[in-house]
Amino acid sequence: MSSDRPLIVQSDFQVLLEVEHPRFEEARDRLLVFAQLEKAPEHVHTWRIAPLTIWNACSAGATADSLITSLKELSRYEVPEVVEREMREWAERFGRVELVRVDGELRLRTDTPFLAEQLLRRDSVARLLGVRRSEREFELPLAVRGRIKQTLVKSGFPAHDLAGYAAGTPLAVELRSERFSLRDYQAEAATRFHSGGTERGGSGVIVLPCGAGKTVVGLAALARIGASTLILTTSTTAVRQWIAEILDKTTLSADQVGEYTGDRKALRPVTVTTYQVLTWRPSKIDAFPHLAVFDEQNWGLIVYDEVHTLPAPVFQATAGLQARRRLGLTATLLREDGREDDVFALIGPKVHDVPWRVLESQGWIAKARCTEIRLPLPIEDAVRYDASEERDRFRIAAENPAKTELVARILARHPDESGLIIGVYVDQMTRLARELGIPLISGGTAQRKRDELYAALRSGRLRTLAVTKIANYAVDLPDASLAIQVSGTFGSRQEEAQRLGRILRPKRGSNQAHFYTLVSKDTTEQQFALARQRFLCEQGYAYRIADYADADDAIGPNPV
């Protein structure tokens, strides 16, 4: 045992990293290359090594030896043989198949004739291949470039795509350096993505925590590539935020930027749209009419915001767009549907990843304090709860009317902070907003009204806003520092991360954000809250639980 080393490598491919260890930062930076951070609680972080993480590393130029050496140098105990063997095997598989362009034709090339034979024996691969040009080389129809990459990843032989990109329609665009400057990590992310314009860059995913400025990285990539760009994001609100950011931070004018949403359908050199619009269709048997937007213009870059939420039809469309540069932006590579391999194959490998702790320590994102307050159900609701079917209980607990009074108390304790009250049930939120006298944004709120309310909150004219789950994603509220979650979608971790992300923009002063979760005690809501609690703890946030009787202590002193 060498206690001067901070890692413990487990034979289940998990790697534990001791946070207080003097070599923590060195180990973290080296792990970032070839492992995925799974959990980052206070003392010991858990990373995972998997084929995709190794292939991500290999695509960035790492070798099996360098990765294993890194692991051995940092591991306190001997690295399990199975881990070393599998890492080597995974790493050696990367790059054995390459997609290249020869005389304008797309070709698939293997490193050995034997591998070519092996691929031919796999139906899923063989049916995509064209004429065999040599022992190691096949012609490949342009249209299957994405599908073959998907298939090869699933077969365990990820293709190294060196076939290059279409340039796209040129677009003169620069960042407005007089208004803002890129942070170091943003500039580095854009540089790595661009890779000097070579075919070694131009597609990939950038992982940055919520509030770290992923949009700006997207703009930097746009500026470097200088070509017409399609941006896909999660909601109309997010579309407008993107447009506002583009107009504010680049030299593009309003007539060069189009909104392609349910309200407006303007195709411009830079077009921003939503996944919902793209995947809309009149009925289940119809085609997706708006997916044609991918082919409407000669896009030089496609930006996928919140890439971990990419819906299946967009994956399919993306498979046919492999000649375009593709940038994925996300706070986490983990997908609830487990399609990380499709992200790897179709969007690209991870090209940059900055841990949130680094950004927090540098003040680029706010410190968050998470507090869960458990309050009892009023007696009549408790009786109703006990008499209800299991499926109804969660809602009864979530809509606990006693939460309104507690929300008011919390708001009173944070008089100078603007924030959101978040829930999932429109009835509950409507009632709560009415009783507290605050505006509500729900699915039924007109977009114009939404924009007004968000703008009011941003400008400080409005202090508090109640929102339903429509505000989970990509709503930029720079000054919001308080979130009170009164109900959630069962134990959804993704929702928890997104909600917290709304208040993580750096703040003036103490740079402190508060995230409250109100839970009915001894109910199924408390059980689901446990999953959320664990998730936040695993993200590294300090988490405190208080019972209703101790709520005042947990909220803080009354300023009055």
Next chain:
Amino acid sequence: MKLLDKNWIDFVRRVAHWSSLRPRSRDALRSMKTGEKQTRDVFGADFDRLLETRFLEPTAKGDAARPHPEAHSFLRALRAFHRVPVLRDPRDETLRAYLGEHFNDTQRLGLVANKPHAWYGADPLVRIRITSQAHLRGFLDAADPQRWERDRRVPANLGGDEADRPSLGSKGAIDAARRILREAISAGAPIPFTELPQRLAGVEPIDWENGLHACLRFCLLFADVDADGVPIVGIWPPLAKRLNRGTTLEVAAVDARTKHGGIVRLEDLSALLVALSEAPARLKANEHEVFARDFERLGEALDDSVGAMELASGIAFESRPARVERALNVGLARAWFARTRDDGKNVVSVTDAGRRWLGADSDERVRGLLGPLRIAETIDARHARGLRANLGYADCLHWLLPDEFLHSTSQDGESSREAFLRAWRELDRDGFFEIGRWLEHAAATMNPLLHAENGRDALEFLPWELRHRSEDELERTWFRMLASAIADWMWPFGGIELAVGEQGRTCMRLTPIGRYLIGAGERIEHDVSPVAAGRVIVQPNFEVVFLAPSSAAEAVIARFCTRRGRGVGTLFEITRDACRVASAAGMSADQALEELTRVSARAIPQNVAHEVRAWFGSIVRVQMSNVEIVRCPDAATARRVASAAGGKVRALTDTVLELLDGSQRSVLDRALRKQGIFVDRQSADEDAQPRRRRR
């Protein structure tokens, strides 16, 4: 008789010619029967030489040849050697065939007793005897070799073979026989016959001829052919291996990795106590066997990461049902469980002593479990009482070691116990030792079955069933006993730590618990403080991470956490279910948090402490009992009944009363009858829901 009628000088001379033949010629010649003819073509260039050396004689026409009469004996012996590969494949079966091939009954059975009345069932003993070190040493060290020979030869008047000539009549023959034997021992492998004259240079041919005859006649040496068909002679190969191994097999410390420790049995018992606290296990009627469903439930409560430890260490542990069985037996023996009646059914449930043990601190729990298992303590106690120490009935080993061990010690318990402990004390040094190497070493050099006290022949003093085993088997027996002690005793009770050494070999080292168990140390040192036992961290996401191994801390935490792994890494998760079960078993939240605080190198996160308290506090106990109720047709009757019963009933509703004291039922009956109120009794069965008919 193919072996004992030989002129060995002629045999060796013929072997020299034989060895120079082509393999094809040898095969052809060996397979020829007396009088059978073969043409020149069969032997090719060897034909003339075979005629010349009188292996063959020509037929009248001269175009073919048949075996020469002088070579008949040689060829017969070769065919027998070829049939019975006693040196090439040294097993009991081949040895039996060899003896049957070359010896008649009196010659063979005389090897154990020269009196025919003692021959009943002696065949296995012959084989054991002639393959033992004692047999070889007996001849080499015999003060009167001629008597040694006489003792193994049945006299003619008792049925002995008159043609069976004595061989050790002269000193020259005796010395030659001993010299041949020593040559064979030092060679370590069979010697070709052709090498004998060279190895016995200076010895008169007649002496070495007689000496060789004696060695073969009394099975000190065995004859065979090698892979090329050349005759060889040697001592019993396993015996040669043992003799050449010497008596000082070194067991050296080795580098080891991937260590595994822990007190599996302690955890099993804790898990069963916790599971049985939650709900007792039902026993079958009139039996002590737990019902299958409950047995399965108990099995599921056991930690399943033992499997991973098995894979990593290469040592097979008991199956899950066996672990349940073993833990139940231990718990019952310690009165931590008891067979009781619950609701009219036989059950196994946790006793107060069991709950106390579960809630005790780590050191107390370990001592409570291990104390009675300690070898030294039990034996010393018996010595103190002036009784003969007898491992066979010592508490600690009675149910731990295999039956063979107990049987083996019934006659010679002292030496068995000493050998057992001595073998373990060999490991009382720093570092890890290869288990296989240690077992071989102990089985060969500290084997009480082979080395009985007072220098007497161990075979004579062994219990009957062991007396019928060869030295090889006795070595294997002791080897297995020690291996069982590892798997059943030392490992599950935390006496050793396992690791993987060079080339994946499994290694072990004694822990302080191991030293305690063998009486080599008094301190258990099952210290759970983070400084001594390693670094343990309780994380806000409820995971418990071990940055260094600590079996003691593992044993503490396992009581109220769900296990995820072993050794180092994320080993536990604090879960609601585990806390609730621990709570039902009598642990309190304060105890659990105190234990966590004691082992954790960092403060327990606030959310974890809060949840642990909430989970422990969420246990509510309710009481269920049978009551007798009186249903009245109307409120007025109910009032009359209440009045007649005095304070012995309580009104549940206007018309339903609860009889508080069942023993007053008949008194109440009489009182009510006087008032004209008659009681219709309804049995419990009628009261209950109609049952489904059983198929």
